Amino acid sequence: MKKSKLVGILLFLMTVSMLVHTSAATMNVVVITDPTGQDPNGAAAGSQSWAENMFQSTFILSKEKHFTVLSGGEGNETPRLAAVMEAINNLENGGTAQSAAQLANGFSGIRVMTGGPTIGAAVGGYFMAYVIIVSDNGTITITPYSGGIAVLPPGTKGAIIHLRNTPGNPQYGTADAVRLQTAEMMGQMIRDGYPATDVVAAAFKNVAINAGEKHGGGAVNLVSGITTGDMFTPTELNTTGFSMDQPYSKISDTGWSVAFPEAANYQTSPIDGSNLTTVYAYQALRNAITVDANTTSVAVYGTDAPGVASTTQEIVQASVDKHGFSGTQIAKDINSAISSGLLVGVNNVEASDINVNQNQKAVGVYFKALPDDRTSPPWNLPISSSVLNLLGNMQTAIGLILVILVLFRSTLISSFLKK
Amino acid sequence: MFIKVRRDTLIILLLAFLLIFSGRVMTYMSYASSTTSDQGVAISGVIVKGNDIVPLDSIRNSLANVGFRSGSYIQGDTLVTSKRQVPLNEAIANAKTAVTQTTIPGTQLTPIVAADVEVDNSTGIVTVNVIEDFSNIHINGLNGTY
Numbered sequence: 001m002k003k004s005k006l007v008g009i010l011l012f013l014m015t016v017s018m019l020v021h022t023s024a025a026t027m028n029v030v031v032i033t034d035p036t037g038q039d040p041n042g043a044a045a046g047s048q049s050w051a052e053n054m055f056q057s058t059f060i061l062s063k064e065k066h067f068t069v070l071s072g073g074e075g076n077e078t079p080r081l082a083a084v085m086e087a088i089n090n091l092e093n094g095g096t097a098q099s100a101a102q103l104a105n106g107f108s109g110i111r112v113m114t115g116g117p118t119i120g121a122a123v124g125g126y127f128m129a130y131v132i133i134v135s136d137n138g139t140i141t142i143t144p145y146s147g148g149i150a151v152l153p154p155g156t157k158g159a160i161i162h163l164r165n166t167p168g169n170p171q172y173g174t175a176d177a178v179r180l181q182t183a184e185m186m187g188q189m190i191r192d193g194y195p196a197t198d199v200v201a202a203a204f205k206n207v208a209i210n211a212g213e214k215h216g217g218g219a220v221n222l223v224s225g226i227t228t229g230d231m232f233t234p235t236e237l238n239t240t241g242f243s244m245d246q247p248y249s250k251i252s253d254t255g256w257s258v259a260f261p262e263a264a265n266y267q268t269s270p271i272d273g274s275n276l277t278t279v280y281a282y283q284a285l286r287n288a289i290t291v292d293a294n295t296t297s298v299a300v301y302g303t304d305a306p307g308v309a310s311t312t313q314e315i316v317q318a319s320v321d322k323h324g325f326s327g328t329q330i331a332k333d334i335n336s337a338i339s340s341g342l343l344v345g346v347n348n349v350e351a352s353d354i355n356v357n358q359n360q361k362a363v364g365v366y367f368k369a370l371p372d373d374r375t376s377p378p379w380n381l382p383i384s385s386s387v388l389n390l391l392g393n394m395q396t397a398i399g400l401i402l403v404i405l406v407l408f409r410s411t412l413i414s415s416f417l418k419k
Numbered sequence: 420m421f422i423k424v425r426r427d428t429l430i431i432l433l434l435a436f437l438l439i440f441s442g443r444v445m446t447y448m449s450y451a452s453s454t455t456s457d458q459g460v461a462i463s464g465v466i467v468k469g470n471d472i473v474p475l476d477s478i479r480n481s482l483a484n485v486g487f488r489s490g491s492y493i494q495g496d497t498l499v500t501s502k503r504q505v506p507l508n509e510a511i512a513n514a515k516t517a518v519t520q521t522t523i524p525g526t527q528l529t530p531i532v533a534a535d536v537e538v539d540n541s542t543g544i545v546t547v548n549v550i551e552d553f554s555n556i557h558i559n560g561l562n563g564t565y
Contacts, residue, residue, distance in 0.1 A: 055525020064471045089553040302464045369463035378454050385453040392445030399438030
């Protein structure tokens with residue numbers, strides 16, 4: 001009786017704590033290093049937290065209209081969603097970062113941070129933030145704001161960082177110091193000309209290590225429209241995401257890589273024995289959202305088979321580096337990869353299946369998947385396959401008959417002789 | 420020798436072996452050079468257009484859940500999946516519903532208001548066009564729309 005009462009009370013307390021534990025604190029950061037929107041890495045943003053439920057809804061990205069809406073990880077909490085929706089709706093209809101973030105003040109206890117390369121950045125509602133403005137002559141201005149609205153005006157280089165500690169975080173109480181330290185570091189990096197994606201990754205690292213608000217979350221590249229997606233987000237409701245200060249994968253000099261926890265078992269690459277470098281989550285985040293100047297973006301259509309897209313990306317990249325943007329050369333290189341078994345499960349491509357856009361450094365490859373789980377394309381033989389099939393079966397049958405004849409040779413001959 | 424084997428027996432056995440071997444090689448060659456499949460057209464890929472804020476992976480997952488996933492194939496007017504067989508037009512209708520119910524990860528918000536699903540019967544490529552609208556979203560527990 002007593003025990004069941006205790007369990008009941010415990011259950012009640014758990015329910016209450018789950019209901020109360022929605023005011024999660026979070027790191028939200030927006031960095032703009034190129035307000036003209038020309039640099040493909042010129043604007044980036046991201047969210048992480050000690051708290052649970054840092055799903056993609058906490059770092060929403062619009063690929064077409066180039067804006068982001070950041071918020072805290074409060075699961076399905078209703079007012080936050082309403083505020084986020086209002087902000088998205090405002091930005092979709094041509095609003096600025098300020099007008100969208102302002103809407104968060106209409107809800108109690110909600111924070112929304114918005115930003116885009118040309119619309120500036122802003123945070124509204126309940127927050128503790130620093131606005132960092134870097135002028136063209138290199139002066140860094142850092143201004144603290146708490147609550148209401150804080151704005152990084154359109155056309156200026158700079159950043160906004162919001163950071164508070166989540167209750168239960170073992171590093172509770174470090175937020176104020178780390179917020180200022182990170183703001184100073186970000187200001188210096190922006191002044192020194194680092195791209196926004198590098199600055200965001202550095203902020204993730206500093207906050208994850210020093211303030212413990214480290215669970216992904218994720219980050220977005222606002223100009224190129226790239227998001228880390230579910231790389232670091234939790235897999236289930238009411239769990240935390242990947243710790244951004246932990247090792248994420250190991251990669252060899254030649255490009256082979258393996259993710260943790262399996263990576264702990266590998267000291268050298270099993271393919272060529274070369275050394276492995278450990279990639280931490282904040283480095284993986286930087287690599288995921290940074291666009292390399294000479295990278296070709298490759299889109300693969302027609303097959304979802306695992307590995308085909310990434311292998312095609314490498315083949316096309318190598319082909320473009322060697323021969324430039326030539327559809328026939330790319331088709332030739334892809335076909336040689338198919339015949340050497342590097343790409344399996346797809347048919348040979350023709351030059352017309354390759355869509356090249358040299359200005360945007362983009363290549364689209366339209367594959368045709370092979371039927372019946374086949375791995376390589378059909379052979380081109382001069383004899384039709386049905387004739388071959390018939391001949392083959394006949395030969396097999398004759399061969400088997402011969403074997404039987406030999407086995408029962410004496411019996412058969414004697415039975416013939418008797419007649 | 421334990422077993423006494425005459426030389427002509429050996430020769431006949433060798434001949435038989437050669438015949439069977441080359442016969443098997445020929446049937447394999449016929450398989451490898453054939454282009455048609457008796458299994459219908461496999462679902463080879465999904466192309467999604469028009470999505471902005473809803474992630475591509477979420478929409479692909481929705482389609483995979485209604486049968487448009489690798490391993491499924493189209494036989495005539497039927498979509499054959501690992502679980503069941505559905506008429507193709509019914510599968511397309513299901514896919515439209517599933518795509519419009521795709522959420523922003525971590526929420527119950529469904530910003531896709533309309534979806535058009537087309538299946539190419541000869542290549543097995545599924546093309547999805549979606550329209551997102553954030554001006555008229557209903558949130559559970561709140562009055563009105565946002």
